[in-house]
Amino acid sequence: MRQIIFSLTILLLFGSFTEKELKFNDYFEDKALRLDYIVAGTADRYEAYYEQLKEEPFWGGSKVNLIDKFNFGEFRVLVYDKTETTLLYSRGYSSLFYEWLDTDEAQTLSRSFYESVQMPFPKAEIVVKIQIREKNTNFKDLYKINIDPKNMFIRKDKQTAYKVQKIKNFGDHHKKLDVVIIPDGYTAAEMDKFHKDCARFAGYFYKVEPFKSNSKAVNFWAVDAVSEESGTDVPGKNEWKNTVLDTHFYTFFIERYLTCPNVKMLRDLAAYVPYDQIYILVNTDIYGGGGIYNYYNLCVADHPSAEQVFTHEFGHAFAALADEYEYGYENASDIFDMSVEPWQVNITNLVNFDSKWKNLVEDGTPIPTPATQEYSKKVGAFEGAGYVKKQLYRPTNNCKMRSNSTNDFCPVCRKTVEDLLKFYTE
Numbered sequence: 001m002r003q004i005i006f007s008l009t010i011l012l013l014f015g016s017f018t019e020k021e022l023k024f025n026d027y028f029e030d031k032a033l034r035l036d037y038i039v040a041g042t043a044d045r046y047e048a049y050y051e052q053l054k055e056e057p058f059w060g061g062s063k064v065n066l067i068d069k070f071n072f073g074e075f076r077v078l079v080y081d082k083t084e085t086t087l088l089y090s091r092g093y094s095s096l097f098y099e100w101l102d103t104d105e106a107q108t109l110s111r112s113f114y115e116s117v118q119m120p121f122p123k124a125e126i127v128v129k130i131q132i133r134e135k136n137t138n139f140k141d142l143y144k145i146n147i148d149p150k151n152m153f154i155r156k157d158k159q160t161a162y163k164v165q166k167i168k169n170f171g172d173h174h175k176k177l178d179v180v181i182i183p184d185g186y187t188a189a190e191m192d193k194f195h196k197d198c199a200r201f202a203g204y205f206y207k208v209e210p211f212k213s214n215s216k217a218v219n220f221w222a223v224d225a226v227s228e229e230s231g232t233d234v235p236g237k238n239e240w241k242n243t244v245l246d247t248h249f250y251t252f253f254i255e256r257y258l259t260c261p262n263v264k265m266l267r268d269l270a271a272y273v274p275y276d277q278i279y280i281l282v283n284t285d286i287y288g289g290g291g292i293y294n295y296y297n298l299c300v301a302d303h304p305s306a307e308q309v310f311t312h313e314f315g316h317a318f319a320a321l322a323d324e325y326e327y328g329y330e331n332a333s334d335i336f337d338m339s340v341e342p343w344q345v346n347i348t349n350l351v352n353f354d355s356k357w358k359n360l361v362e363d364g365t366p367i368p369t370p371a372t373q374e375y376s377k378k379v380g381a382f383e384g385a386g387y388v389k390k391q392l393y394r395p396t397n398n399c400k401m402r403s404n405s406t407n408d409f410c411p412v413c414r415k416t417v418e419d420l421l422k423f424y425t426e
Helices: 096-100 188-205 263-270 306-319 411-425
Strands: 028-041 046-056 075-081 087-093 111-122 126-133 139-147 164-168 177-184 218-223 277-282 289-292 296-300 326-331 382-385 387-394
Touching: 028 139, 028 263, 046 111, 046 139, 075 111, 087 111, 096 111, 111 126, 111 263, 164 188, 177 188, 177 263, 177 411, 188 218, 188 277, 188 306, 263 277, 277 306, 289 306, 296 306, 306 411
Parallel strands: 177 218, 177 277, 277 296, 326 387
Antiparallel strands: 028 046, 028 111, 075 087, 075 126, 126 139, 164 218, 289 296, 382 387
């Protein structure tokens, strides 16, 4: 849902080799290593601290595409060999902490956030760097750790408390996009409802392009994690529920923003299966949701707009797509560095429109593009996007990333989703 968006000017090169020269089995075992850390501080000063390492039984990702070629996200994890001369794995992601940095609270209050990154399990010693994107669009080092895979303190807890369901299974998880659905606010008596909800939402997913045309590229799993109480926390109404993930509305005082602070438990539950994306299904009929790139998705189960929200949030968490609606800001300069383009593919400030979707604009279409009937089905540059009314533009007049009135991604968003599907399924 709400993402604090900065911009990108340079695609950094990670080494002199090509991806094809990296062979998974030369460097990794077919399981995962999870690094958990705490990031804490204020908007002006923050640091990351080691929490734990954990061995997980499945590596859900591709064995071919190990190096991130998209450069999305406000963070990235870089895995090097011991000498730091060869990049073995990289992935961009975002987090709730990064969004919090832009709140009024972060100006004065010091807070901590639990975060986690997953990587293939190394065969030899590695160096892991976590970097954060600054407002000037450059990345800087946030944390660095040397990891020996023989370290006796790498946790190897067995995941046995809950049953696993295969909702949709189209084959080898290394060649599919694997989505694990985790329930929150479903009691033991409501597990049958959870299974039916999973099947229903998977059906919603396959109705939307480009997922419909690539239906056999996506596996769905579910972990039957039971909550003691039904529902979720609604702090604005003083409603509190004892649930397995402690999800809640009113994140950053935004009524409909639904998030999950219990990242450790969430990752523990996801590790029951091979996964690329985590989707939390919350047992409530209140409107809301959330999506954080390569971190997690959330959607409510029973609101009438849940079908539209489900894939909208997936657009954030899977493809790093920006919201294209206006919400709370008058001018883009209030939250964006206007000297460079935002890094999200579906918004522009026209500083370097050639680097965005200008090639999709028909000759004769004015830029900026008026939101009139004449251009209602055209690709252009329509003002109002990324939570601001002025100075920021979206590709089409309407899109799934703008409103629930359409179930279609615009051509720019759809192309990004297609590219990422290919990346995960090669």
